[in-house]
Amino acid sequence: MESFVREVADAVAAATGVDAAEVAPLIQASKDASRGDLALACFKLAASLGRGGKDGAQAVAQELAAALPGGVVRAAEAAGPYVNLHLDPAEVARRVLTEVHAAPAYGASNVGAGKTILIDFSSPNIAKPFHLGHLRSTVIGWSLRQIHRLLGYEVVGINHLGDWGTQFGLQIAAWKRWEAEAKQRIAEGEREIEVFVDLYQRINALAAEDPSVKDEGREWFRKLEAGDPEAHELWRFFVAGSKVEFDRIYALLGITHESEAGEAFYNDKMPATIERLQASGLLTPGLTRKETAEERVRSTAARLEKARAELAELRAKLGDAAPSGKQAKKLAKLEQQASKLEPELEQARAQVPAEDDGLRPQGVDLSAEHLGFLMLLKGDGGTTYTTRDVTAAYYRAETYHPHKILYVVGETQRDHFLPWFKLIEKLGEPWAKGLVHVGFGNYANMSTRKGTAVFLEEVLEHARECARKAAEATSKKIELSDDEKEEIARAIGISAVKFFDLRAERLKDIDLVVEGPDGSKRVDLDRILSWREDPETGAAGFGRDSGPYLQFAHARLAGILRKAPQPPGAEVDFALLDNAETQALIRHLASFPGAVATAAERYEPSVISRYVLDLAARTHSWLADHNVLAPSLTPEQEAAGATPEQLSAARLLVVSCVKAVLKQALHLLGIDAREKM
């Protein structure tokens, strides 16, 4: 639509003298077809002309309605302070379809030419299972990668693997402790990562009871950092075993990274960061361990005190009277708060060390910015993961000179990123403004301990199973071999899972845990798939709001193109495409580049999700009453001397263009469009 908007903006500029660039944002696609194709709101325009108020706007609208027709604008009418513009359908069809048909990659632009964008995404932890939270980062990050590539950016996807840290000390200790058993399990064919995770969970349980186990872990990590050969070899073993697992998953999902520089990659680059920080003069000493623990006791006590005081006040106010519904709720809440804080306070007290070791961490005081104290060096001089992220950022800035660095990490980490972004700014680095935390909502109520965590494998298997069922439940008119069916079930299942993660705005939390009638809780995997199944009738299928729905639209169009007597051509009679539904479909194609640009601006793949859902819905609807290969002419078309062959050729071009855009949009979401299903 942009070229039409530009054309209208130029016409308005010519008529009023206001700059076209100022006019363009005031023009928008009409929500309702009865109000034309484009609408121009005249409030701001009138204000720019010194004719403020509603009256001025209405007058300007009147004048423009008279002045604008011409070119692609067939008619214009004033509707209060708006001007509604009707475009010439044949001309719209000609321009849009010709452009889509000719474009090697529709929606592409050169806004990113010469700019590099780094996207830190997926980034799972070594020796930990790949769960749904990692999938979100993976899928969102990948989509952002695809979107920016289309816009001409050089994109470097980085897998910032969690392959370093004190937890590896414990991991090694666990391995040493149960080495014989672990080796045997692996020899018997159990996946290495499963053994790692099991050992890690076991040693953590042990450490909770026996503090000396933690010391054992610390000692191993110290050795690892010191370059001890045995520790190093075991670490490499864990990393390699985990990578095998991750690579398998990435292959399944069709995802790759340009760089796999994990945390360990920055080990030898840390001293330079420390030097830089110390030279900056920003570092100040923080609280000792003892002071910190005492501070926590104080604040917990204060919170408890406050809850109790409120409780007492409310009770006194009530006296013997029964509380109202609202008051009862408040009472319950306060009681719950107090009962939660009591053990917290006790725990906090128990953790205050007897003696003050006097060791003070170093960090940057950002309390003026409401960002607290940003610790960069521990009391013992060790580094924190913030120091590591800062180091990585410097390395990336110096290596790639990026326009931006996107961190696709859960929203819960916001309080980690913002402070150190601020630090980079305070260090005077010009690239600080290119640091962006692309957060996303949590999978709520999921925990490994409670048994409600979900691993990717289960989800994908369930998705494939549903895809098989759905295929059986339909009346197929297409012949598929068993191999094809199996391969399609796998692909459709994956597309369903990916699309679920991209469908809603990033920041929304996802809660898959549902409560049964008996109060028990379980994870509802069907929610991910928009899957519904009627136990009585046996009817089953994916919802209209799902990956398979999109795939099906594409497959239907592919089927028509396969059966067409000849490939679609660009030379057709565009006047035959003037009915309202076809025009709406074509205009939707025209809005694709705008959707891509918005998605990039907002780092929001869901903009594309919504676009493609809308396109698929229009496609299915259009196919229901627009026969492509054997169409019937309207009386008007017949009277104008058109032939069914001409109409078929014109519609075939529509089919071809819609299919191309569907495919492109799905590609941006990391979904591979199928030709058959």
Next chain:
RNA sequence: GCGCCUGUAGCUCAAUUGGAUAGAGCAGCGGUCUUCUAAACCGCAGGUUGGGAGUUCGAUCCUCCCCAGGCGCACCA
């Protein structure tokens, strides 16, 4: 206590970041396969946009105060 995120139909989400009458899907009810894939289409019903004030021609969107849910708050990453 401090900071951040979220709140729109019974449920899951939109609303072109301040524009006209707030739209979809699911669930519910009723229709449509002798024509290109029915994993589809068409229709009906469903709303005090959490509450209140403010800013202005106009607020789901911006500001302030409440309410509810979630997350974080010092040497784990």
